[in-house]
Amino acid sequence: MSAGDLQPLKPRRPPRPGSSVPPPADAPPPLKWAGGKRWLIPELTKLWEPYSRHRLVEPFCGGLGVALSLRPERLLANDINPHLIHFYRSLQKGLKISFAMENDAELFYRHRDRFNALIAQGKSDSGEAAGLFYYLNRTGYNGLCRFNSKGVFNVPFGQYKTINYQRDFSAYKAVLKHWEFTCGQFDSMEINGQDFVYADPPYDVPFTSYSSKMFLWEDQVRLAEWLARLTCPVAASNQATERIILLYRKLGFHIRTLQAPRRINSTGDRTPAREILAVRNL
Numbered sequence: 002m003s004a005g006d007l008q009p010l011k012p013r014r015p016p017r018p019g020s021s022v023p024p025p026a027d028a029p030p031p032l033k034w035a036g037g038k039r040w041l042i043p044e045l046t047k048l049w050e051p052y053s054r055h056r057l058v059e060p061f062c063g064g065l066g067v068a069l070s071l072r073p074e075r076l077l078a079n080d081i082n083p084h085l086i087h088f089y090r091s092l093q094k095g096l097k098i099s100f101a102m103e104n105d106a107e108l109f110y111r112h113r114d115r116f117n118a119l120i121a122q123g124k125s126d127s128g129e130a131a132g133l134f135y136y137l138n139r140t141g142y143n144g145l146c147r148f149n150s151k152g153v154f155n156v157p158f159g160q161y162k163t164i165n166y167q168r169d170f171s172a173y174k175a176v177l178k179h180w181e182f183t184c185g186q187f188d189s190m191e192i193n194g195q196d197f198v199y200a201d202p203p204y205d206v207p208f209t210s211y212s213s214k215m216f217l218w219e220d221q222v223r224l225a226e227w228l229a230r231l232t233c234p235v236a237a238s239n240q241a242t243e244r245i246i247l248l249y250r251k252l253g254f255h256i257r258t259l260q261a262p263r264r265i266n267s268t269g270d271r272t273p274a275r276e277i278l279a280v281r282n283l
């Protein structure tokens with residue numbers, strides 16, 4: 002079935018807690034995005050269900066996997082990545098892609114040049130840029146979104162065996178209709194007592210050689226303190242490093258540690274990751 006054959010969407014009930022969670026067939030997460038939380042959905046569903054009339058707030062929405070599984074009626078989703086947020090806003094308008102999409106290195110680099118030209122011309126908020134962002138995400142290496150110091154998107158070709166591209170995203174229009182997307186720092190968001198916040202920031206990685214330059218330890222502290230000031234129900238996940246556990250515990254969060262699925266990081270380390278789920282006001 003192609004995306005164009007999809008029927009109008011009914012609101013989807015969240016999966017039963019504890020059940021395995023297949024991606025929603027009608028509007029699955031359309032991008033590849035690091036740190037997907039599908040494995041955590043049964044736990045998040047248990048926390049979310051009693052508050053499902055609240056607005057769900059995701060300060061780090063990333064691949065939108067959580068919102069597209071929980072399907073809140075109202076959502077405020079934020080991310081610091083402007084291309085990602087522009088892509089979601091384009092889905093709200095029923096994005097359709099008309100240019101050629103193939104799993105081919107030559108075409109990939111041509112589309113990458115075009116995407117960079119649009120950015121240089123100040124046209125990164127066009128429908129074409131949103132479509133190219135989707136194509137580059139699906140075709141590039143590991144779904145990475147990386148820019149050099151001059152702001153040039155420089156992810157190489159991904160060399161996947163096969164890619165099923167989607168051209169018609171009109172199925173997403175109804176799902177995202179009442180959702181709001183913002184682009185900025187997490188603590189610029191306006192949260193109220195009727196919200197339910199789920200924060201999935203970049204992981205704390207304690208070894209400097211692996212750590213993200215984009216989200217430093219002081220950002221982790223700023224985030225935890227910001228979350229602790231909120232009066233609504235709050236859940237946050239992170240890597241279960243000692244200092245993260247200590248930070249959230251000191252701020253009065255209730256903490257559970259969970260076993261994340263095995264994954265291979267950029268160093269080839271296959272150690273199963275432990276994560277925390279820290280909650281407050283629940």
Ligand SMILES: C[S@@+](CC[C@H](N)C(=O)[O-])C[C@H]1O[C@@H](n2cnc3c(N)ncnc32)[C@H](O)[C@@H]1O
Nearest residue numbers: 036037038061063064066080081186187201203
């Ligand atoms: C771990 S990912 C989120 C994964 C997401 N929950 C999912 O399931 O796909 C973290 C996200 O935080 C965003 N980010 C990084 N620093 C940020 C900041 N200071 N404020 C808001 N978003 C930020 C990144 O662009 C990235 O998309």
